[in-house]
Amino acid sequence: MINRRSLIAAAAALTLTAGAAHAQEWKKQFPELTFAVIPAENASATTDIYTPFAEYLSKEIGVPVKLRIANDYAAVIEAQRTGSAQIAFYGPASYARAVLTGVKVDPLVVQRHNTGLTGYYSVIWVRADSPYKELKDLKGKTIALVDPNSTSGNQAPRYFLNKEGASVDSFFGKSVYAGSHDNAVLAVAQGTADAAANAWNSETDNYLTRLLARGLLKNAEGKPLTEKDFRIVFKSDFLPEGPFAVLDSLPADLKAKIKQAFLDAPKKDKAAFDKLSGGKDIEFSPITAKDYDGIIGMVKYNDDQRKRS
Structure with a gap:
């Protein structure tokens, strides 16, 4: 006997079958x-x-x-x-x-x-034993950027420095793209750059702490460094x-x-x-x-x- 309950069950089964068939369609296109x-x-x-x-x-x-x-x-x-x-x-x-x-x-x-938070900041790091106490002290020096399309490692520093009347290209003596956040930090650690633009979430979550966790934060002589060996001289507005x-x-x-x-x-x-x-x-x-x-x-x-x- 066909009753309301059996009709509902049949409709549900058809819906599931149609849904499965539809899923198989995209799986054919994207195996x-x-x-x-x-x-x-x-x-x-x-x-x-x-x-x-x-x-x-x-x-x-x-x-x-x-x-x-x-x-x-x-x-x-x-x-x-x-x-x-x-x-x-x-x-x-x-x-x-x-x-x-x-x-x-x-x-x-x-x-x-x-x-x-669902965002972070762009910062510029220098070595703590350097003479650079403020951003203005880096005029004419070398900065390691990350990538032309990096937010914290290029676009944000350019934007905020321009707003302050300074261009990255004219303010710094030399800028280089390191290719990754890690490499930019390591350039400062090892002395091949005076400063590095990078991402910073918090005191306990940033690229210094990540390199430390992997045992990679070392100077040019291979001596281990700590967070205390670095100083922030610039911090942007909050970024998504x-x-x-x-x-x-x-x-x-x-x-x-x-x-x-x-x-x-x-x-x-x-x-x-x-x-x-x-x-x-x-x-x-x-x-x-x-x-x-x-x-x-x-x-x-x-x-x-x-x-x-």
Whole structure:
């Protein structure tokens, strides 16, 4: 006998079957996903940090997620422009550059730090035993930047110094791109640069503490250094954290599945989640494109200043 209960059960079964069939459709189009990551640390450290998380995403999404450590920030932008990377981790300025150059991406989440904040600061470090007490003391000296598309390691210092009437290119005697946050700090530690622009979350979470945790903070003679061997001479306004983003063209249900996998990570695979920050972050928090309007404005301003110089 057909009754109301059996009809409801049949409808539910049909819905589940249709949903499964729909999922199989995107799996045919994307039997594998690529996750591109900016090289914030050196390549081996970045691989070590992100590999467990890529493995977690593979299990949650249901298709293999291949990790790609980019050679530079621009490579992540290009990987999404060409569609060869469906998921990416950006810095805020590299995300802004992607948007400004026409890459259609959808920011999903950012990491929330143990401070409760979803952002950080740009700082300029010098050695504590140097004569540089204030930013003005670095006029004519050498600064290690990170990458042209790094927020804390290039775009923010340029923006805030320009606002104070000084250009990075004219204020410093020489500026070099170190390629990663780690390398910029090590340039100061080893004496090949007088200062380094970098990211700073808190006293207990920054690139000095991360290098210390890996036993890599040493001077040119190989002597271990500590946080006390460095001094901050510049600190920017607060900056939003960089987003984990997906191609806007992905099927809506796939995007939702990826986003949910990120949001569930702290509970479903805490070890992989903690690896991303050395245990210093507490969760992923949703983010929207509008949250980066200020960063897009910063990048536009810097571009305009460069054209005028």
